[in-house]
Amino acid sequence: MTALLATENLSMHFGGVRAVNGVSLAIAEGELRCLIGPNGAGKSTFFKCLTGQYKPTAGRIRFRGRDVTGYDSFAIARLGVGIKTQVPSLFDGLDVMESVLLALRRRHNEAIARSRALAVLDRLGIAALVRHEVGRLGHGQRQLVELAMVVAPEPDLIILDEPTAGMSVEETARTAELIRELNRRHAIVVVEHDMQFIRAIAKTVTVFHQGYVLMEDSAERVLADPRVRDVYLGKAVGPAGPEQP
Amino acid sequence: MIRRFPWAEIVVALLLAAISAWALPRLLPLYLLINATIYVSMAVLALSLAFVWGFGGILCFGQTAFFGLGGYTYAVAALNLTGTSWAVPIAVAVPALFAALLGYLMFFGRVGNIYVGVITFAVTLILFNFANSTAGAQWHIGAAPLGGFNGIPSTPPLNVPGEPGNALAPEEIFGVAAISLALSYVICKLLLHSRFGRAAVAVKENETRAELLGYDVRLYKLGVFAIGGAIAGLAGMLFANCVFVSPTMFSLFYAAQVIIWVMVGGLGTLVGPMLGAIVLQMLTAWAGTLKDVSPNLILGVILMAAVLVIPRGILPTATEAAARLGRRGAAR
Numbered sequence: 001m002t003a004l005l006a007t008e009n010l011s012m013h014f015g016g017v018r019a020v021n022g023v024s025l026a027i028a029e030g031e032l033r034c035l036i037g038p039n040g041a042g043k044s045t046f047f048k049c050l051t052g053q054y055k056p057t058a059g060r061i062r063f064r065g066r067d068v069t070g071y072d073s074f075a076i077a078r079l080g081v082g083i084k085t086q087v088p089s090l091f092d093g094l095d096v097m098e099s100v101l102l103a104l105r106r107r108h109n110e111a112i113a114r115s116r117a118l119a120v121l122d123r124l125g126i127a128a129l130v131r132h133e134v135g136r137l138g139h140g141q142r143q144l145v146e147l148a149m150v151v152a153p154e155p156d157l158i159i160l161d162e163p164t165a166g167m168s169v170e171e172t173a174r175t176a177e178l179i180r181e182l183n184r185r186h187a188i189v190v191v192e193h194d195m196q197f198i199r200a201i202a203k204t205v206t207v208f209h210q211g212y213v214l215m216e217d218s219a220e221r222v223l224a225d226p227r228v229r230d231v232y233l234g235k236a237v238g239p240a241g242p243e244q245p
Numbered sequence: 246m247i248r249r250f251p252w253a254e255i256v257v258a259l260l261l262a263a264i265s266a267w268a269l270p271r272l273l274p275l276y277l278l279i280n281a282t283i284y285v286s287m288a289v290l291a292l293s294l295a296f297v298w299g300f301g302g303i304l305c306f307g308q309t310a311f312f313g314l315g316g317y318t319y320a321v322a323a324l325n326l327t328g329t330s331w332a333v334p335i336a337v338a339v340p341a342l343f344a345a346l347l348g349y350l351m352f353f354g355r356v357g358n359i360y361v362g363v364i365t366f367a368v369t370l371i372l373f374n375f376a377n378s379t380a381g382a383q384w385h386i387g388a389a390p391l392g393g394f395n396g397i398p399s400t401p402p403l404n405v406p407g408e409p410g411n412a413l414a415p416e417e418i419f420g421v422a423a424i425s426l427a428l429s430y431v432i433c434k435l436l437l438h439s440r441f442g443r444a445a446v447a448v449k450e451n452e453t454r455a456e457l458l459g460y461d462v463r464l465y466k467l468g469v470f471a472i473g474g475a476i477a478g479l480a481g482m483l484f485a486n487c488v489f490v491s492p493t494m495f496s497l498f499y500a501a502q503v504i505i506w507v508m509v510g511g512l513g514t515l516v517g518p519m520l521g522a523i524v525l526q527m528l529t530a531w532a533g534t535l536k537d538v539s540p541n542l543i544l545g546v547i548l549m550a551a552v553l554v555i556p557r558g559i560l561p562t563a564t565e566a567a568a569r570l571g572r573r574g575a576a577r
Contacts, residue, residue, distance in 0.1 A: 051457070072456070072461070073453075073456040073457055074456045074457075074458075074459050074460055074461045074462070077456070077457055077458060077459035078459045083457045085453070085457070089451055089453050089454040089457065090451060090454060091447055091450040091451050091454060092450065092451070093450050094446070094447070094450060098443070101443075102443065102444065102447045102455070102458060102460075103458050105440055105443070105444070106458070106459050106460070146454075149454075149458065153458075153459075
């Protein structure tokens with residue numbers, strides 16, 4: 001079966017720095033995948049390659065078998081990929097309703113867009129905020145508004161970059177619940193480094209280390225693996241290289 | 246934020262234009278009416294930048310490039326064709342196409358916002374220098390001499406559409422200018438209400454997010470920029486009808502002034518910059534009549550005071566004050 005999203009030997013080099021180095025992975029339809037790794041492991045660069053913000057130096061990205069390497073962000077989004085950035089990226093001067101409508105207007109007429117927007121806001125528990133200006137909302141609410149914009153067009157795949165950044169313990173727990181709920185309808189890739197959060201949501205985990213995939217396995221096995229612990233503690237793990245089959 | 250259909254604004258704008266087109270020629274002496282026509286043409290120019298900068302988020306430091314091109318195109322077309330009926334649409338189309346070409350190079354080349362300001366500014370100054378260096382009989386387009394620093398004093402005035410011999414009187418040209426301003430405003434208002442306009446505002450608010458939602462931000466910026474070019478071209482055509490075209494239309498003097506009008510009037514509004522253009526030009530004209538004080542000094546003080554006291558501009562500050570008064574009144 002063709003994977004929903006697949007990378008083949010994806011590399012992104014900045015001069016001599018090999019931020020991502022020959023990463024191959026495949027995400028199936030409906031999967032919930034976590035990409036983890038300590039700071040500097042290359043997961044954010046990998047995220048930016050997937051979302052069209054960086055053009056990879058080498059390798060291929062395929063979406064449903066179609067080669068989308070080097071596509072601009074808007075073209076990736078149009079394929080049915082919802083993207084949430086680490087720092088909420090929002091329309092601060094607009095209200096919540098207009099923000100979500102913008103996510104829907106490209107595909108639907110105004111009446112349908114409006115009813116879908118209301119449904120999504122309701123689903124995320126922020127229907128009361130429709131008339132609020134986004135720039136005046138608190139951090140947690142802003143995260144939810146961005147999520148509403150990402151989820152509203154019913155993307156096949158949602159890519160989330162550190163969705164719990166800056167969140168309290170309760171907010172993190174609620175986000176974990178939300179991601180599990182979203183996973184019933186969408187495939188999800190979560191880039192994260194919070195181990196507690198990974199434990200709460202993950203089924204399959206891919207561990208990045210120095211631009212390579214260190215290992216890919218079930219969450220329990222990954223979290224129990226001494227190499228992963230060493231990587232997080234900053235100990236030398238060798239040999240650092242692409243995972244051997 | 247624009248949500249409801251702007252019926253009220255459209256009706257008020259058209260009514261005001263109709264009333265002033267009827268009343269001012271009856272009230273004002275001719276020289277003041279010609280001044281009023283100049284102010285209105287500059288208000289159209291300010292409106293074009295208000296749209297491009299305030300709603301498209303594109304700081305165009307050279308909006309005068311399209312203004313001057315509109316004027317020159319009108320003059321050249323009117324001198325070469327019989328009558329001005331075709332000169333008007335050509336004077337709007339050429340700056341629009343030029344803006345589209347320049348915009349394509351800048352936005353599809355992913356040039357950053359600051360550099361867009363620098364490039365547009367350089368473009369208007371290049372056009373200024375070029376127009377300045379076209380003195381001599383060898384510089385002409387068909388029957389139209391370009392005239393170097395002197396410009397084209399023989400720019401023919403508008404005629405009744407389809408009747409080349411029937412030129413409009415200055416009173417009627419004022420009417421055309423007032424209605425052009427109102428129609429340009431209505432067009433901007435309708436555009437901002439449309440899907441295109443709302444997406445363009447989203448691009449201004451956050452380019453990255455708009456792109457991640459699937460909007461090709463380059464196309465939206467290009468569209469806004471070309472529309473702004475068309476409106477600035479219209480302003481240039483009107484200016485050519487009450488003064489005449491010359492390289493000063495491209496100059497730093499006007500390029501900077503239009504930015505000041507928009508800032509003082511209120512960035513992010515359409516009405517504010519139009520008012521700003523008219524009020525500040527009236528002030529400039531009044532300051533010019535004072536004997537003991539330099540007009541530049543007075544204007545400088547006014548501008549600094551405006552930036553310090555009402556940094557958001559006249560219209561947003563006034564609207565907010567009115568709303569606050571309204572709330573206080575309601576609380577009582």
